[in-house]
Amino acid sequence: MLPYVMHRLFTYLIALVWLANGLLCKLxxxxxxxxxxxxRILGPAHAGLLTRLIGLGEIGIGLWVISGIKPRWCAWAQIILVLTMNTLEAVLAPDLLLWGRANALFAVLFCGFIYLHYLRPSRLAAA
Structure with missing residues (x-):
């Protein structure tokens, strides 16, 4: 019972990161x-619209996480997106990041958490 509860809790925590960033921060x-x-990255002309569209995408990822559909694909998509977004931000807009280039540490930790939750070898053997 406890492993199932922990799995659901971690799933909801991961989804919450996407939902909060998408809805509150961007949408x-x-x-x-x-x-x-x-x-800074895509140009100021349509930044408001693009920010909201990115927010909708993040909400979509949060819902995908909660759905449990294709969890390995979802995990890899998240890891690739987080690392890509954070690399672009660190290179092109480090002065606008909450913790500057140290944001990369939090991105890597989040990706590691996703990896451990969905992709670690012992989990794959059980799936």
Missing amino acids: LMLVPRHAAIVA
Whole structure:
């Protein structure tokens, strides 16, 4: 019983990261820094719209995580997206990041958590 509860808890925590960032930070624009990062990377002309579209995508990922559909594909998609986004941000907009280039540490930790939760070899053997 406990492994199942822990698995669900970790799944919801991962989904919460995507849902909160997508809805609160980007779609509702409660953290303007996100739109500034998008403007720096993709240009200011449509930064507001693009930020909201990215937010919708992040909400979609959060829902995918909760759905449990193709969890390995979902995990790899998350890891690739997080590492790609954070690399772009660290190179093109480090001054706009909450912790500067140290954001990369949190990105790697989050990716490691996703990996351990969904992709570690002992988990694959049980699936």
